[in-house]
Amino acid sequence: MSQHSINNDWFTEAFDTLYPIVYSHRSIDAAAPEVHFAAQVLGIRDGSRLLDLCCGTGRHIHHLSQFRASLYGLDYSAELLRKAQELVGDRASLVRGDMRTIPFVDSFDVIVNFFTSFGYFLDMDENLAVLHGIKSALKPGGRLFMDHINMQSVRTTLQPHSQREVGHYAIDEKRWIDDNTQRVNKRTRITGPHGDMQEISESVRLFRPDEISGYMAEAGLHVEAIYGDYEGNALTVEAPRMILVATA
Ligand SMILES: C[S@@+](CC[C@H](N)C(=O)[O-])C[C@H]1O[C@@H](n2cnc3c(N)ncnc32)[C@H](O)[C@@H]1O
Structure with missing residues (x-):
């Protein structure tokens, strides 16, 4: 995507x-x-x-x-x-x-x-x-x-990419600001305990x-x-x- x-x-x-x-x-x-x-x-x-x-x-x-x-x-x-x-x-x-x-x-x-x-x-x-x-x-x-x-503060502190674990889930998060739409967007990839992977998006107007x-x-x-x-x-x-x- x-x-x-x-x-x-x-x-x-x-x-x-x-x-x-x-x-x-x-x-x-x-x-x-x-x-x-x-x-x-x-x-x-x-x-x-x-x-x-x-x-x-x-x-x-x-x-x-x-x-x-x-x-x-x-x-x-x-x-x-x-x-x-x-x-x-x-x-x-x-x-x-x-x-x-x-x-x-x-x-x-x-x-x-x-x-x-x-x-x-x-x-x-x-x-x-x-x-x-x-x-x-x-x-x-x-x-x-x-x-x-x-x-x-979002503009100055945004981490474009981070990875972490919550229980048996691996979470990979990418974030970016779109200046045209004035929105902060995030795409999160979650890998579950059996290797199954799902992606979700979030998008918020600043x-x-x-x-x-x-x-x-x-x-x-x-x-x-x-x-x-x-x-x-x-x-x-x-x-x-x-x-x-x-x-x-
Ligand atoms: C970031 S969460 C915050 C939830 C809660 N206020 C909290 O602090 O835990 C945003 C919430 O908005 C709800 N939501 C998203 N789009 C919505 C919509 N179009 N109408 C009503 N609720 C919506 C989501 O289901 C979710 O529960």
Whole structure:
């Protein structure tokens, strides 16, 4: 496969049985301080209605359930939702759906979107549709917490090639930035214990903070704070993340 052949629907294959192996470091425990920070910033109140958009295996919902909020999770991956159901049981309502067509209107006080779960679509209008869907799923005055990649630190720290092992799996990862599309792309080759090999692709749009704030404003979401990490530090060139808090 050439470096340049990323399909618009790459996400339909990337988030299946191999995802929890490739991203095993994104664990339930690692989600605890992330939820702690989000709750501090958002001030989640008893009775709040909260949606984890792109909830994956439910690792953030697991920690969010310490608050007396009404919890919902939406994700496209049947496999990751199955794991989420196992983890959170009846502590949340889980819905299979596509973030471009969020099936809720005027429903939530808070929407959270953790760990680079935005900017997936090659056509920017489809990413904008996600923001419009978030705006209409939030109650007026509701808030969005979005944790995205810091474009500047990705540009300076990107490792073009790395190899590692997770259990009996050998993982070979190639990463590159496409300046034409402003996307960071990744191709991962996973070789299993019996020599069986699978490849998955990932592709995420990079945004300058002013650019994503502009797109959010177009959708009626007003960015009120931007952080560079889960400790509340400012967004700098070296900051690991770009965390946005916006109000509908
Ligand atoms: C990087 S993972 C993050 C998952 C979770 N937020 C976490 O931190 O563990 C991105 C998630 O987005 C979901 N996803 C990808 N494309 C989607 C789509 N079109 N609609 C809804 N969910 C999608 C994937 O299934 C996956 O669970």
